Amino acid sequence: MYDGSRSLGWKEPPITYLQPTQLFYEFVRDGKIKIANKLKEPVTVQDPCSIVRNKGLGGMLRSVVKAACEDFRDVKPRFEHNFCCTAGSGVINYGPPWKFIRMEGGRTKIEQLHATGAKIVIAPCHSCHKTIEELIAYYKLDMHVMFISELLVQTMEIPEDMQVVKPEKSEE
Amino acid sequence: MIKMQRKTVTDQGFDETVKNLTPEKIEKTINYVLKKEAAARLKAYVETCVHCGLCNEACHFYLSYDRDPSYSPVSKVRQTLWDMMKKKGKVDAETLKMYARIGYTECNICRRCSMYCPFGIDMGYLMILVRRICGLLKVAPLYLQDQGYSHMYTYSQSWVAQDDWVDTVQFVEEEIRMDIKNARIPLDKEGAEIMYSPHSLEAKFKTNLLANIAKIMNVAKIDWTMPSFDGWDSTNQAMHVGDHETMGMVERMHFNAGFKLKVKKIVTSE
Incomplete structure (x- = not known):
């Protein structure tokens, strides 16, 4: 949102708006989301311009990724x-x-x-996700890109009262 | 003199639209933007730049093309805005096409170069100005223009109308119930804590991303909602075309959705 709300006459955005990265950081910090099975592969991150350069959420992004992954390797x-x-x-x-x-x-x-040397790149942005996936294919590398929400869904713990009993199991 | 070496690319958005332009129209538009819209800020940036070239090493295009000087940030500004100012807007259609190619395709407006500029000149602003001029003359990549028009017509980036959006949400809700018992995607819930504004793609062919967010919100037990009416889409491609009028409309609709639902916070998709 480049000068977006300012061009409409609001000095600041009239309603606070957050990036999901910040929201997920708060969830993990406050224990609303608990990480059950951490990722084992080496992981790195992509700092999107809109989230990190413009809003400064690089630290929050890393703290979510570190909470959900065992082997985190930072970029330089x-x-x-x-x-x-x-x-x-x-x-x-x-x-x-x-x-x-x-x-x-x-x-x-x-x-x-x-x-x-990471095998998985965590990207919180749609454009970054698609392009890095295409770049990996173009340069024929053994890597894979994951959304930050995808990472949380894969690693988070689903409370017992929310778990779905699969039909195969109930028949046994 | 910098020599430009570029591949020839056929894009109807550039090649067909320049045929409709007259030199008078180009001159009028350039002078309107440079003198009426950009006046003081542009002048400050142009007069402050000392051509030191510290921004070069910051640009990923410059580095990726083996330090080709024609891809350096200062050279991109020199070949576009400074050239326009020197010629006082009297340029032909072919030159305009070159401006558009530099402005649209050779800069990501990532603003990394601004961080290395000793004066903090906002290159992003300068390149957006080039896009503004070309956008007003309708010289822009075809696919991008198409998305700009989609914002005007369906109020979303990828031609997803409001009824399709509601349909997608219902479909996704049914799907996430396979993983999470009694999961809900509440639409139009007034006074909710958080309004999630999805990316247009999440309503079209990346619905798994919408499902991910819904799963996380359900597990975290958050009071959240999404609008079922126009204004649900948080993307804004009109901004990239240089169509600031549509950009304002999209932005206003987005906040209006938040006002209408009386939410405390808006969470965008990225």
Whole structure:
């Protein structure tokens, strides 16, 4: 939201708005979400420009990832000095004619992620997710991208009263 | 003189639209944006830049293309805005196409370069200004323009109308009940703690992401809701096209949904 609410005459956004990263951080911190089975593979993160450079949530992102993963490997450069994924500001939406610009321009990004030796990249942003997945395929690397919400869903503990009894089990 | 070496790319959004432009129209638009919309801020940035080139190393395009100087941030501004100002808006359609290509495809407006600029010049603003000029003249990548028009017509990024959106939510709700007992996706709940504004893709072909959020909200036992009416989509592609009028409308609809439901916080999708 570049100057969004300001261009409409509001000095600050009229309703507080949060990024999901911050929300998930609060959930994990307050114990609303409990992590049951941590990820074992080496994991790294992508700092999206909109969340980390513009809103400064890099620390919260890492704290969620560290809570849910056993082997966390940080990128370099990181936080607000991180490289863009080459899909920002709508470049992701330009379609097939412009795919090459993301693949060629993203070389710095993918080299940086590859240097960490991680197998999973946690990306909290839709554009970053799609482009890094495409970059991995383009440069033929053995990596995989995961959303931060996907990570939480895979690792969180579902309380007993919410668990669904699978039909196969009930028949036994 | 910097030599531009670029692949030829066919994009109807660039090639067809420039045919409708006249030199007078281009001159009028450039001068309108530079003098009426950008005046003081632009002048301050242009007069402060000392061409030191510290921003070069910050740009991922510059690094990825083996330090090709034509991809450096200062060179991108020089080839677009400074060129327009030097020629006082008197440029032909082919030059405009080059401006558009630099402004739209060779900068991600990530603002990393601003962090390395000794004066903190906001490059993002300058490139958005180039997009604003090209967007007003309708010279932009076709796919991006299409999404801008989708915002005007369906109030969402990817041509998902309001009735389709409600349908998707019902479908997702049914699906998450396979994993979480009696899970709910409450729509239009007044006075809720949190309003979640999804990405348009979550209503079209990435519904698993909406399911993820719904699962987390249910497990965390949060008082949350989503609007069933227009304004549910948190994305804003009109901003990237340079269409600030539609951008304002989208933004206002987004906050209006929050006002209407009297929520305390809005959570966007990314």
